[in-house]
Every structure is written in C-alpha cells, then in structure tokens.
Amino acid sequence: MLIDNADHLQGGSLAGHLEPREIWGPAVNCVNRSCVSSVKGNDMAFDACRAEARQGGDELKSPASDAERPVLVLFRDDLRVADNAALAAASRSGKPVIAAFVLEGASSGARPLGGARRWWLHHSLAALNGTLATIGVRLVLRRGAMGEVVDSLVTESGTDTVFWNRRYDPGAIAADTTMKAGLRNRGVAAESFAGHLLHEPSRLVTSTGGYYKVYSPFWKAVAAGPEPRDPLDVPDGLEPFAGNLASDAPDAFGLLPTKPDWAGGLRQSWTPGEAGARVRLDDFVAGALQDYAEGRDYPAYQATSRLSPHLAHGEITPFQIFAALQGAGSDVSGAGAAKFRKEVGWREFCYHLLFHNPHLGTRNFQPSFNAFPWREDEEALRAWQRGLTGFPIVDAGMRELWETGYMHNRTRMIAASFLTKHLLVDWRAGERWFWDTLVDADAASNPGNWQWVAGCGADAAPYFRIFNPVLQGEKFDPEGRYVRRWLPELARLPARYIHKPWAAPPAVLAESGVRLGETYPRPIVDHRLARERALGAYETARSAP
Numbered sequence: 001m002l003i004d005n006a007d008h009l010q011g012g013s014l015a016g017h018l019e020p021r022e023i024w025g026p027a028v029n030c031v032n033r034s035c036v037s038s039v040k041g042n043d044m045a046f047d048a049c050r051a052e053a054r055q056g057g058d059e060l061k062s063p064a065s066d067a068e069r070p071v072l073v074l075f076r077d078d079l080r081v082a083d084n085a086a087l088a089a090a091s092r093s094g095k096p097v098i099a100a101f102v103l104e105g106a107s108s109g110a111r112p113l114g115g116a117r118r119w120w121l122h123h124s125l126a127a128l129n130g131t132l133a134t135i136g137v138r139l140v141l142r143r144g145a146m147g148e149v150v151d152s153l154v155t156e157s158g159t160d161t162v163f164w165n166r167r168y169d170p171g172a173i174a175a176d177t178t179m180k181a182g183l184r185n186r187g188v189a190a191e192s193f194a195g196h197l198l199h200e201p202s203r204l205v206t207s208t209g210g211y212y213k214v215y216s217p218f219w220k221a222v223a224a225g226p227e228p229r230d231p232l233d234v235p236d237g238l239e240p241f242a243g244n245l246a247s248d249a250p251d252a253f254g255l256l257p258t259k260p261d262w263a264g265g266l267r268q269s270w271t272p273g274e275a276g277a278r279v280r281l282d283d284f285v286a287g288a289l290q291d292y293a294e295g296r297d298y299p300a301y302q303a304t305s306r307l308s309p310h311l312a313h314g315e316i317t318p319f320q321i322f323a324a325l326q327g328a329g330s331d332v333s334g335a336g337a338a339k340f341r342k343e344v345g346w347r348e349f350c351y352h353l354l355f356h357n358p359h360l361g362t363r364n365f366q367p368s369f370n371a372f373p374w375r376e377d378e379e380a381l382r383a384w385q386r387g388l389t390g391f392p393i394v395d396a397g398m399r400e401l402w403e404t405g406y407m408h409n410r411t412r413m414i415a416a417s418f419l420t421k422h423l424l425v426d427w428r429a430g431e432r433w434f435w436d437t438l439v440d441a442d443a444a445s446n447p448g449n450w451q452w453v454a455g456c457g458a459d460a461a462p463y464f465r466i467f468n469p470v471l472q473g474e475k476f477d478p479e480g481r482y483v484r485r486w487l488p489e490l491a492r493l494p495a496r497y498i499h500k501p502w503a504a505p506p507a508v509l510a511e512s513g514v515r516l517g518e519t520y521p522r523p524i525v526d527h528r529l530a531r532e533r534a535l536g537a538y539e540t541a542r543s544a545p
C-alpha cells in the first residue's frame with residue numbers, strides 16, 4: 001500500500017569545521033524563516049516565499065538579483081547527470097548552477113566507505129567531473145562535515161537554494177535532516193528529491209500501518225503502485241556559476257590505495273562512471289538478459305548484469321533500468337526481464353528494511369538470535385577471508401572478491417553460509433569484510449543479505465537449511481570452470497574432484513600438481529561435523545530464555 005505521508009527526510013550529527021572562503025561576500029538571508037517549499041514545486045514555493053517577504057515589506061537584501069544567485073546541487077550517492085531530479089530542478093530554476101561533492105569524515109553519521117568503494121569513488125568522481133563539464137558545470141570537491149561544508153559554500157557563493165537527492169541510510173538521513181533545517185533557518189531554500197529507489201521507504205506501509213518484513217508482499221505492493229516514472233533527461237542549457245570557488249584536488253582525497261596498490265584487478269574489471277554504467281546496461285539488455293532466469297545462478301558465466309557497483313554509486317537508477325527493459329523488445333515480458341525486475345526489487349526491499357531498522361548492520365533482525373553462541377575464531381576468519389578454507393567453491397568466491405571487488409551472488413550465498421554455519425563466525429564479521437572489499441558494498445543490501453543467509457534476517461531461509469559447499473559447487477559449477485579460474489592451483493584436477501580435492505586418489509592429485517596442505521589447504525572443517533555443530537548452536541539459541 002502506498003501512502004503519501006510526509007517527507008521522511010534527512011538528519012544528523014555534524015562534526016569538523018572548514019574555514020569559509022568568501023568570494024561573493026556573505027549570503028543574505030531570506031527574512032521569511034518559515035519558508036518551506038513543497039516536494040513538487042520548488043520554484044513555485046520559492047517564489048511564494050519571496051512574495052510573502054515582499055508583502056511584509058521586507059525586500060531581500062541581495063547584492064545580486066535572485067535570478068543571479070546560484071543554486072547549489074549536492075552529489076552524494078547519485079554520481080550521474082541523467083535521471084538526476086536535483087540537477088533537473090536546478091536546471092528548471094534558470095539559476096547559475098554549482099555542483100559539489102563533499103567527502104565526509106568518519107564522524108558524519110554515514111557509514112565510512114570501505115577500501116574498494118573508495119577506489120571506485122575516486123574514478124567515479126573523475127567521470128562525473130568530465131560529464132558535468134560537457135554541460136558547462138564545474139564540480140567543486142570539498143571534505144568535512146556535510147552541513148558545515150555546505151554552509152561555507154552557501155556563504156562563499158551567495159547561494160540561496162540548495163538541492164540534493166535523498167540518501168536512505170539512517171546516519172545520512174539524520175545528517176541531511178539537520179542540514180535541511182539549518183539551511184532553512186538561515187533563509188536558504190533547501191529541497192531534497194527522491195533519490196535512487198523506485199519506492200520511497202517512508203510511504204509504503206502494510207494494511208495495518210506497519211512495514212513489510214517479507215519480500216513477496218512487499219514487491220507485490222510496489223508493483224501495485226504507479227508504474228515507474230520515465231527517466232529524466234540530461235539537463236541542457238545549464239548556466240554555469242561565474243564565481244571562483246576553491247576546490248580540493250581529487251588526489252587530495254586520498255581514495256586510491258598506494259602501498260600496496262591492490263587495485264590492479266579492479267582496474268581490469270570495471271569502468272566506474274555513468275558512461276560505463278550505461279554501456280553495461282545496454283550490453284546486458286541486448287545479450288544476457290534473455291537467459292538471465294536460468295543463467296544467473298552459474299558463477300562461471302557472465303549471465304548477470306554486474307550493475308551493482310553502478311547502482312551503489314548512483315551512476316544509474318532503477319528507473320533507467322526499468323525503462324531499458326521496456327525498450328528491450330523480444331524479452332520485455334519474458335522470464336529474463338521478469339526475474340531481473342524481481343532481483344532489482346530485492347535491493348528495494350533491503351532499503352525498506354534498513355529504513356525501518358536503522359541498526360540492520362549491527363543488530364539481529366530476529367532478536368531470537370541474540371543468544372546465538374558465535375565462535376571467536378580469528379584463524380578460521382582469516383582462512384575464509386583469504387580463500388584458504390579447503391572448500392574450492394568458497395575459496396574461489398573469496399578470491400574473486402579480493403581480486404575484482406565483486407563476487408557472484410551464488411558464491412556470496414555459499415561463502416556467507418560457510419562462515420556463519422560451518423565456521424560459526426558471527427555474520428557481522430563477514431559483513432564487515434564484504435563492506436571493505438566489495439565495490440558494490442551497500443548499506444542496505446549487504447547487512448540485509450548477510451542476515452538473510454545467517455538465518456536471523458527478514459524473510460530468511462530456515463536456519464537448518466545448511467548449504468553443502470561440495471554439492472553447491474557440483475550443481476552450479478559442474479565443470480569447475482569458476483573454480484579453475486580463481487584457483488589456478490586446482491586447474492588441472494578432473495571435474496569429478498574439482499569440488500572435493502581431498503577425495504581424489506593420490507595419483508590423480510600428483511598428476512594434477514596438487515599437494516594438499518602445501519599447494520592447496522585441506523578442508524578446515526568436516527562438513528558433517530560442522531553441520532551438526534551448527535544445528536546444536538541453533539538449538540542453544542532457540543532454547544535460551
């Protein structure tokens with residue numbers, strides 16, 4: 001059920017301080033402090049605010065006319081110019097446009113990015129800078145607390161309007177809410193727009209007024225709502241801001257790894273930025289989409305879209321994806337497109353859960369798991385992180401992750417299940433590792449999926465369904481192509497042993513150049529015993545008072 005309730009929007013803790021760099025002189029506040037514009041009509045509300053001020057005899061005391069005062073557009077999880085509601089609104093305002101990206105510190109409230117996403121961000125910002133330049137706008141880079149940096153930019157530029165697209169993780173919502181209130185208090189029109197979700201989490205409620213905890217009814221409710229809108233065009237005719245705002249150099253952000261430079265595999269695998277996202281979407285729709293429903297479970301094939309890091313950085317939106325599916329011709333109503341839409345729906349569901357459970361990344365969704373007897377086992381955790389568990393399908397996934405910043409969904413599930421059930425290591429440790437190493441690390445999808453696999457999440461599979469990594473490997477990588485790709489030390493093993501090298505006769509191992517315990521580890525746990533241990537742990541948690 002969709003309801004049109006209030007803006008859920010924005011809030012936060014602010015820290016750090018940037019010296020204001022005044023170029024235009026201090027901004028002149030709108031004297032009407034109750035100025036609040038509506039979601040739809042920013043321009044109209046803005047005009048109304050000015051009209052009210054004039055009626056009261058208060059004229060804006062601006063060194064420039066209102067039309068000359070710039071609008072500041074903040075870029076955050078939306079590093080694109082197409083289908084960007086905030087930028088489109090800035091274009092409609094007819095005002096000179098300033099584009100800014102603020103690199104927030106750890107105290108900002110938003111979860112600090114992991115290493116792989118920092119690498120991506122560096123390149124995505126470079127791409128955005130290039131794209132903005134083609135439409136006449138320069139990207140200003142600053143670092144610090146979002147609200148304070150924006151305050152400085154407003155002061156330095158004489159900006160009277162700030163636009164941004166919403167973020168949906170709790171820390172960011174809090175920071176943005178505080179920023180919005182602060183800006184409005186000083187008479188600056190601050191407006192946020194629907195960001196990177198098909199549904200606004202605050203507006204979708206069940207018939208009893210709650211939120212959805214099960215995916216199917218959630219997606220049914222989203223599907224019953226209005227059709228996703230058409231994507232917005234890239235604005236043209238933007239008027240650049242003529243002032244000279246100082247900007248940090250991209251390298252000063254220090255986002256790239258240096259010693260060591262571990263990003264070689266990421267560079268080979270990805271093209272961060274809006275153009276790279278578009279190419280990937282078009283290629284997928286023209287190719288793999290047809291077989292997506294069957295192919296998506298096989299990690300050896302390029303059968304999925306690999307759009308996740310582009311979505312995580314807002315280089316493409318679900319609206320653009322759905323529109324591309326509409327234009328896909330033969331398969332638009334086929335099984336591939338239908339399945340693909342549903343998967344994009346899981347991302348929406350995770351955001352719905354995060355919005356209503358701000359602690360999704362740290363607390364069990366099902367409190368019954370609070371008594372779960374997780375094991376502290378640093379050695380096992382390290383073996384898992386390095387892809388040295390002795391279970392080839394798990395290790396291949398973990399090595400793909402380390403090398404490329406990505407792991408196929410099937411192997412994510414197998415690897416996460418192995419950590420939480422075979423090794424009984426707390427899902428939060430795995431979630432943190434993924435957060436640091438995934439280029440698509442996402443504040444909603446990462447904890448949402450980890451909790452789902454561990455059994456403590458929303459709509460989770462029953463805990464006692466424990467993946468057997470050998471059978472999973474044999475089913476979804478029957479020839480062992482994926483394992484051979486990521487574990488070259490096993491490449492010469494025959495297919496029948498590729499997922500269980502310990503079962504191969506010594507002669508076969510010798511012929512394949514495999515020395516267990518030397519070139520590749522023996523299994524760090526016995527599947528049957530680990531399974532029994534996991535079921536015992538579950539019983540302990542269930543019977544806890």
Ligand SMILES: Cc1cc2nc3c(=O)[nH]c(=O)nc-3n(C[C@H](O)[C@H](O)[C@H](O)COP(=O)(O)OP(=O)(O)OC[C@H]3O[C@@H](n4cnc5c(N)ncnc54)[C@H](O)[C@@H]3O)c2cc1C
Pocket residue numbers: 296304305306307308309311312343344345346347348350407408409410412413416434438440441442443445446447449450453
């Ligand atoms: C333990 C674990 C952790 C995960 N962490 C993340 C994460 O941090 N970020 C992330 O984007 N996805 C995460 N996923 C979900 C999923 O694995 C990836 O979205 C998917 O593998 C990305 O590849 P793709 O773009 O080719 O997916 P496709 O199959 O092409 O799907 C298209 C899009 O749908 C969305 N999607 C698909 N499956 C899921 C799902 N299960 N949950 C949420 N969204 C989904 C993604 O946005 C994806 O890009 C995780 C899954 C598991 C099991």
